[in-house]
Amino acid sequence: MQNAIKQVEKTFISSSTSIVGNLKTAENLIINSTLKGNVEIGDYDFFLGPNGRLEGEVHAKNVKIRGQMKGEIKAKEKVEITKEAHFSGKIKSKSISVEKGAYFDAFVDLDRESPGTGTLEETSFEKAVAEIA
Numbered sequence: 001m002q003n004a005i006k007q008v009e010k011t012f013i014s015s016s017t018s019i020v021g022n023l024k025t026a027e028n029l030i031i032n033s034t035l036k037g038n039v040e041i042g043d044y045d046f047f048l049g050p051n052g053r054l055e056g057e058v059h060a061k062n063v064k065i066r067g068q069m070k071g072e073i074k075a076k077e078k079v080e081i082t083k084e085a086h087f088s089g090k091i092k093s094k095s096i097s098v099e100k101g102a103y104f105d106a107f108v109d110l111d112r113e114s115p116g117t118g119t120l121e122e123t124s125f126e127k128a129v130a131e132i133a
Contacts, residue, residue, distance in 0.1 A: 002109035008027035009027035009028065009109050010017070010027055010029065011025055011027055011028070011029050012030045012032070013028070013029075013030070013032065013033045013035075014032055014033060015032050015033050015051040015052075015117070016033070016051075017033040017034075018033060018034045018035075019033065019034070019035045019036070019037065019100060020036045020037060021036075021037045022034075022037045022038045022039070022040070022056075023035070023038070023039045023040070023041075024038065024039075024040045025041050025044070026041070026042065026044065027041070027044055027048070027091060028041070028044045028045045028046075028047075029041050029044065029045075029046050029060075029061075030047045030105065031046075031048050031049065031051060031052045031054065032048075032050070032051045032052050032067070033037060033051070033052060033053075034047030034052075034053040034054075035052075035054045035055070035056065036054075036055045036056060037055075037056045038056045038057040038058070038059075039054075039056065039057070039058045039059065040055060040059045040060075040061070041059065041060045041061075042058060042059065042060070042061070043061050043076070044061055045060060045062045045063070045064070046058050046060040046062070046063045046064070047060055047063075047064045047066070048063075048064070048065045048066060048067045048069055048085075049066055049067055049085050050067055051054075051067060052065045052066070052067030052068070053067055053068045053069075054068070054069045054070075054071065055065070055069075055070050055071055056071045056072075057071050057072045057073070057074070058071070058072070058073045058074070058075075059074045060073075060074075060075055060076070060078075061075065061076045061077050062075060062076075062077050062078045062080075063075045063078075063079045063080070063093075064079075064080040064082070065079075065080070065081050065082065065085045066084045066085055067083045067084070067085065067086070068085070068086040068087075069086070069087050069088075069089065070087075070088045070089055071089045071090075072089050072090040072091075072092075073089070073090070073091045073092070074091065074092045074093070075091070075092070075093035075094075076093070076094070077091045077093065077094055077095070078094065078095045078096070078097070079091050079095070079096045079097075079132070080096075080097050080099075081096070081097070081098040081102045081104055082099050083099040083100060083102050084101075084102070085099075085102045085103065085104070086102075086103040087102065087103065087104050088103075088105045088106065089103070089105075089106055089107075089118055090106060090107045090108075090109070091107070091108045091109070091112075092108075092109040092111065093111065094110065094111050094114045095109065095110070096108060096110065096111070113126070
């Protein structure tokens with residue numbers, strides 16, 4: 001019996017390519033070129049390589065930026081900004097990591113579960129009482 005290996009499809013756009021327009025795909029996407037436009041890949045991962053230059057929006061599951069990006073990232077899960085990156089814009093995701101040395105100028109909106117009902121003071125007080133009890 002053979003072991004089943006799941007192959008993940010991906011699209012790679014090299015540094016010799018320049019794109020003006022929007023990209024939409026249903027697979028992982030690696031861009032190491034210049035793109036002025038939006039990227040929509042839903043439940044797949046997006047990677048902007050070290051030679052990548054992007055001006056626009058990215059909608060993906062996970063996003064990793066090593067190149068230069070100006071715009072907006074909407075990730076369903078995680079955004080990583082590496083030390084080589086130069087990012088300016090907005091980010092909305094569940095989590096974010098920024099390596100020391102990265103240029104990072106952004107407004108960040110982290111999706112997280114609501115702490116519950118009530119005011120912040122009430123919720124904090126209820127948690128403190130529960131921890132003591």
